Structures are given as C-alpha cells and as structure tokens.
Amino acid sequence: MGSARIAVIGTGYVGLTTGACLASLGHQVTCVDVDAAKVARLAVGQVDILEPGLEELVSRGLSTGRLSFVVGSRDAVADAEGVFLCVPTPMGAGGAADLRAVEAVIDEVADVLPAGCSVITKSTVPVGTAQRIRDLLGRTDIPVVANPEFLREGTAVSDFLNPDRIVVGADDQDAARWVADLYTDLSAPSVVTDAASAELVKYAANCFLAMKLSYVNAVAELCERLGADIASVTEGMGYDRRIGRSFLKPGPGWGGSCLPKDTHALVQVAESVGFDFSLLSAAIQENIAQRDRIVAKIAGAVGGTLAGARIGVLGLAFKAGTNDLRDSPALSVTAMLAAHGAEVTAYDPAVGGELPGMRVVDDPYQVAKAADAIVVLTEWDEFRKLDWAYIADIMHGDSVVDTRNLLDPTAIMDAGLCWLGLGRPRAG
Ligand code: UGA
16 A cells, blocks of 8 residues: 555554554654643654654654644544544443543544544454444444554554554455555554454453463462472473463563453453453452562561561562553552551652652662662563672661562572562572
C-alpha cells in the first residue's frame, strides 16, 4: 500500500507509538489529544513518557512532515481514510472496562467522518465493542475494525516495528484487509478475522501471560518449600518449545496498566455470558497471595516483626525500563510494609517526587543507610552493579531480599550479607 491518511486519537504510550510508527512506515498521520499543553510539547518533539526510540521517531515524523499533533478530533478525521482509537479504557466498576472515552470520541466525530473511512480500535476493548461502536455511529458507510496492539511498555517501538503478528478483525473483510495492508512493510504473519475474535485475541493472550506468571510464582513458592531451585526448574521447563523460555521469571507479582486490568475485565466478560472463569480468577488471587508472601519474607528477614524496622527498597516501577507506577507490585508491597509499621526508604532510577508511606531518595546508597533489610522490587540492571561491600558497611542488618532474583547471590554473600531470593536457596 502507498501512503494512507491516518488520524490517531489519544497520545498515550499506545497512541503515540502507533502514530509515530505509522508515520515511519510512510503514512500521513495526525495525532490528536484533548490535553492542549501535551499537544504543544509533542508538536516541538517533546515526549513525556520513557519509551526507547520514541522521541527520535516523533522528531523524524515532524521533520519529514508525516506526523503532526492537534487538539480536537473533528478536524483531524475530516479527510482521514482510517481513524485509530487509542484512548484509555481503564478498569471501571466491578472490573469491567470503562468505555466512556471511546464513546465520547465516537460521539464527537460520528457526523464528520468521511464515507468509507475505517474506525479502528487499537486500545484493548471488550469483546463486542466494534459492534457497539457501529451502533453508536449509526452509519453503514463506516467500517469498524479491531486491530489490537501487543506493545510492552519500555519496548513499544521495537514491538510495533518487529511484531510477532498483526491481528485485524472486522465484519467487512475489505476493511480488515485495508488495515492489515497498512503494515505490509513489516514482515509478520497476519490474522485477518471477524471483530469479536480479534478483540478476544488480545484478552486471551494477556490473560494467558498473567496465568503463566502466577503459575511460575506458585512453583517458586513450592521450590522454597521443597528445597528446589526455580532457576533450574524454569530452565528445564523453558526448553520445551510448547512452553517457551520467556515470561518464566518469578517476581513480586505481575502489574502495570494492562495485565491486572485485562484479567479482571475477562473474568467480568465471562461472567456476563454465564461462564465462571475460575482458572483466571485463581491466577488473580495467586497474584495477591504473592505480595503477601513477599511481605512475610521481608518480615522474616528482619526477625519476624516489621513494626519499627527500617526497610530500604530498590525499585518502584512495575518493571524495569519504565517510570510507570500503575498497579506496580512494588507499591502494594511498600504500602503493606508501611501498614505494618515499617519505615520505608525507596530509590528507583526513573521515579522521583513524593509518594505516600515512604521516603523517596535519589541515591541507592541512601536506601541502604542504617537499613535492617534491603528489598529489590524492580529488576533495574544498575542494581547489579552496586557496591555491596560498601552497602554492608552502612547497613544495620544483613539481609537482601531479592524478589526478582536479579543480583548475583555470591557477590552478596562475599560482601558479608545474606541473599534471599524467590524459589532459590538462600546464600550467606
Ligand atoms: C503487557 C503484554 O506483555 C503486552 O504484550 C501487551 O501488549 C501489553 O501488556 C498491553 O496490553 O498493552 P506490559 O504491561 O508492558 O505488556 O508489561 P510486561 O512486560 O508484559 O510485564 C507485565 C508484568 O509481568 C510486570 O509486572 C513484569 O514485571 C511481570 N513479569 C514479566 C514477571 O514478573 N516475570 C516475567 O518473566 C515477565
């Protein structure tokens, strides 16, 4: 396909990545947001989110004239051939996805969309949303297409440009093909299907990943009780190609803006059609239990009682490579520590400012000062390179609880400290 005229509504990490990447594929893209200040910053190439490669792509898009930013959807869609909806779909009442932002956009643009222009959902929307948008639009000349994204925060640009697959669904197969063709320059298999199936692919994939992690966290717990080592267990499992080696690292629980929201939403969707998705509900419960177990492990490391204990926390973001704190397991753990009366001092290379229940510092060694225990909650590479002998000198206690199995246990032990990982034998 040649260059298509595209409008992207919403400039969060999904919308901005989609807009900048589609422009880099040669399309003419107008990105829209309601936040005028943000649009003004983007129009001069300033990107607020930490996403490798995104700022460069935005600058390139601006300088080639293929990418522009505006406030107000009506003008942006007036001559578009395709409109991508990338507005937030947060968790609403009872766990169901809140579609008010999507509905507001449809309401705003319904009467100005040119005939034949495709409306494409990119953010994760519940099964049935394409149909709902068709009903809201009330126009038979506008195809509605589901084209879910599979972008991870922190690798969104590379995930977009090197996808495992492109999934496109619509009841109008010509429209689905047109959207699939926007990506022809990317070498990836495409699944072209009906709208409901495309919508469900996204949930089924994210929920599968969440279940995989809950399973691994439970196996890690079992390893501790049985004297086995999760590192060898997952290595042995991962060579089985049916299982695969990725997404097998135990941690303080899965978080972020997607997996928690999508697991709840799918349980809710299943319930709405009379199906009790107890397998998925159990994975959600396991994720809560994991945080409780981490807190119990930290309590054990400081002699059994957290009241008055000084805990130094390394890492607050929900995973390394992002400054995103949404549904971060680290925040749940620190909140529980504070609720038990611990004094929490925390450092994260990408997070600053004030946060409730803790003192946030801008130097990892400040976290260690007089700490009874140090707890690693996010897998930032720089934590591996800390001077652990110096930390041993300035700490009060001697335990390092490594909930990401990130550090080298021998290095910690050699510094005279005791390393406590997840599902692995303690060192020191
Ligand atoms: C997730 C999916 O991986 C993407 O494919 C999807 O497109 C995205 O949601 C979305 O729906 O938009 P993301 O939320 O950015 O991406 O984060 P992940 O990298 O998947 O990590 C999710 C959580 O699992 C994090 O808390 C992470 O620390 C944890 N995790 C991941 C582990 O504990 N162990 C692992 O081995 C992998």
